[in-house]
Amino acid sequence: MSLSEEIAASLMQHANDNPKAGFQCLGFAEHVYCALSMYKPAIQCMVRQGKVRQALNYSKNRANLKPMDYAEILKSFPNEELALAIVEQHSLGKITFPLGVLVNCLMSCNLSDLGVALLYKLHQGGMESKYLLFLCPLMNRMQLFI
Secondary structure (H helix, E strand, O other): OOOOHHHHHHHHHHHHHOHHHHHHHHHHHHHHHHHOOOHHHHHHHHHHOOOHHHHHHHHHHHHOOOHHHHHHHHHHOOOHHHHHHHHHHHHOOOOOOOHHHHHHHHHHOOOHHHHHHHHHHHHHOOOOHHHHHHHHHHHHHHHOOO
């Protein structure tokens, strides 16, 4: 049997249909996508398995994703850990994903709770002043909703 995109897609579909077998199927699908050099689906498998840091390291070392790719992954699997990890990797210069784009991404897909939580965590975490200054207009806009 040879590895193919169809096999990986079938494994992903099986993971969606059978949550109990999901992690095993996602792991196999990840392996197939990596072997086929299909980086974005491999990263999506990693994120769905909760391997957020590994996914971001893999994206930097192998995939060199664009900001819209990260936005698509975040929209597909929205979670606070992924959003914070993207911000952290951006602030370390490991990936390029402007914070405003991140927050707009969250707001545009009706994830305002996650966007507010992210802004709050960034504000509470003592983030570097240059990033807080960048976020101030967004935070002021958010206060209208709070």
